[in-house]
Amino acid sequence: MLTLSNNVEIPAWQLEFSAIRAQGAGGQNVNKVSTAIHLKFDIKRSSLPQFYKERLLALKDSRITKEGVIVIKAQSHRSQEMNKEESLERLKALILNAIKVQKARRDTKPTRSSQRKRVDSKVKKGQTKQLRKRVDY
Template identity: 35%
Template sequence: MSADDLIVRALGLIEESFIASAGPGGQNVNKVATAVQIRLDVFALRLSPEVFHRLKDLAGSKMTARGEIVMTARSYRTQEQNREDARTRLADLLREAATLPARRAKSRLNRVGKAERLQTKKNRGAIKAGRGKVRLD
């Protein structure tokens, strides 16, 4: 499943609730619940195990023990802007979890490099061995 398909499916499963905000808005903050809190049940998405584990790691404390991702947006003065902000952040999180990380290419040391490394290790060992207690035999 592509990242865009995942996002479209997730946007249909979002539950939104509006809460009182402490952010910008002046007197309007005291009257209108402008902050939005969105919840997404991750298990309803039926993700593959790899994507699920990446999403769990990326979400961190935003994911509850019941498998819900909870995002709160309160940066803007209007409900609509906060709703858009929360949905965008959720989409970015899902997109990042759906993309495979680049495979790491193994580096390889040549023969001379190995020999130099081993010689340095021997030298360090000799230095450390010379740090023992002084004996007066």
């Protein structure tokens, strides 16, 4: 079972794990032992609240298929258990990031002080350039 918040949990039967052989260096261990984990989670058939489902399906993430299945591959650790834990943490992070609501940005106006400072700096810059001109005697 994966706990997302106080009242939202994903039961273990909705998570599908499969062990596969990991890629990359590692010698005999990598060649013989299936330590990498594929975690599959079907968003549409899950028991998540509707708000969670909508936000997840709206994400433009390469880990989410067209059918609405999240596929996470974990292979950085040497043991299957550690990779399984890592895949669960990555799933949890993905879901929690998807449900974050961005705060709406409000337009602000520059303060009078900042406007005055800007104009003063422009005037000063102009005076400096004026002093660089050729002097007529």
